[in-house]
Amino acid sequence: EIVLTQSPGTLSLSPGEGATLSCRASQSVSDNYLAWFQQKPGQAPKLLIYGASNRATGIPDRFSGSGSGTDFTLTISSLEPEDFAVYYCQQYRDSPRTFGQGTKVGIK
Amino acid sequence: QLVQSGGGLVQPGESLRLSCAASGFTFRDYTFHWVRQAPGKGLQYVSTINNDGNYIYYADSVRGRFTISRDNSRNTLYLQMGSLRAEDMAVYYCAKSRSTGWDFVMNSWGQGTLVTVSS
Numbered sequence: 001e002i003v004l005t006q007s008p009g010t011l012s013l014s015p016g017e018g019a020t021l022s023c024r025a026s027q028s029v030s031d032n033y034l035a036w037f038q039q040k041p042g043q044a045p046k047l048l049i050y051g052a053s054n055r056a057t058g059i060p061d062r063f064s065g066s067g068s069g070t071d072f073t074l075t076i077s078s079l080e081p082e083d084f085a086v087y088y089c090q091q092y093r094d095s096p097r098t099f100g101q102g103t104k105v106g107i108k
Numbered sequence: 109q110l111v112q113s114g115g116g117l118v119q120p121g122e123s124l125r126l127s128c129a130a131s132g133f134t135f136r137d138y139t140f141h142w143v144r145q146a147p148g149k150g151l152q153y154v155s156t157i158n159n160d161g162n163y164i165y166y167a168d169s170v171r172g173r174f175t176i177s178r179d180n181s182r183n184t185l186y187l188q189m190g191s192l193r194a195e196d197m198a199v200y201y202c203a204k205s206r207s208t209g210w211d212f213v214m215n216s217w218g219q220g221t222l223v224t225v226s227s
Contacts, residue, residue, distance in 0.1 A: 031205075039216060041165055044201055056206075056215065057111035088151055092212040095165045097141075099151040102197075 002027055002091050004100035012108040019076040021103045023089035025108075028069045033093035036065055036074045040085045048087075049074065077104070109167075110202055115221030118192055122225075128185040128202030128218050136160075136180040139205040141214055142187050144198035144223075154200070154211065155187065189223070197225045 003026040007106040009020055015065035023034065032052035037045040052072055062077040076083055084107050089100040114126040114209040127139070142154040155176040156165045164176055175188040185202050206215035 033212075037214075039151075042219055045214075046217070047213065047215050049207070050213040050215075052204065066220070074112075078205045090214070094215075095156075096167045097153050097156070099143075099153060099211060 001096055002029065002094050002098050004089055004098055006087075006089060006100035006103045008103060010103075010104045010106060012106050013079055014108050015079050015081055017079055019074075019079055019083075019105055020091075021076075021087055021105075023072040023074070023076040025070040025072070025091060029072075029091045032068050033091060034065075034067070034072050035090045035092060036063075037062050037088045037090065038083075038085045039088065040097075044054075045088065064104045076105075094097060110204060110216060110218035111220040112202055112218040113198075115223050117224045119227050120193060122193065124194055124223060125186070125191045126187040126189065126202075126223070127202055127210075128187075128223055130183045130185070130204070133199060135178075135183040135203065137208040139163075140176075140178065140185045141203045141205070141212070142176060142185075142200060143214070144200045145195075145205055145220075146195075146198045149198075152198070152210055158187070158210075159208070169219065190226045192223075194225050196222060199223075209211075 007022045034052045036049040039045045051067045139158045157176045175193045177186045202218040203214035204213045204216040206213040
């Protein structure tokens with residue numbers, strides 16, 4: 001099973017600042033089959049990025065994904081008030097399709 | 109759109125069936141998944157079924173107790189949960205893959221349904 005480790009656990013930032021979230025895999029994620037999700041309290045997760053760097057439909061371009069192999073990054077260029085949430089990475093290359101433990105982006 | 113139903117309170121050892129009714133797309137063309145989230149915890153993968161039901165996968169934690177299925181004539185996905193344990197208590201989400209074919213990107217999600225396991 002591929003274990004995904006996200007860091008940091010919590011980020012405290014102000015609106016307008018940039019955010020860099022990391023996701024490290026215990027083994028290579030072939031074909032960059034890695035996705036990022038955003039989840040707000042009481043809501044279902046929302047797909048942001050798939051294939052490590054492809055934005056899902058309707059996702060603003062301040063969200064970008066990068067990386068390959070075992071190291072992946074989600075970057076939010078300038079935080080909007082609605083971006084404060086928990087973010088999860090997920091690999092969908094191998095079964096089981098595992099999630100990271102999440103990074104909370106909170107308001108400083 | 110994915111609309112979930114079937115959650116509730118059950119005692120340990122009991123069974124429960126979750127449903128996920130789909131609309132607005134050709135249900136039979138897509139792979140579906142179940143994902144759960146224990147209170148205050150992260151997302152946990154549960155199960156996947158492909159478009160015709162010939163590919164099914166379960167997480168180790170539920171294999172042998174849970175059964176995923178679909179009725180393409182009713183546009184509905186199911187999760188039959190048996191021998192429920194306290195650690196199965198969670199909000200359960202159904203999710204649809206982004207595109208047809210061999211695609212496991214979870215693009216659209218149901219609203220979630222809470223399963224409480226307690227005596």
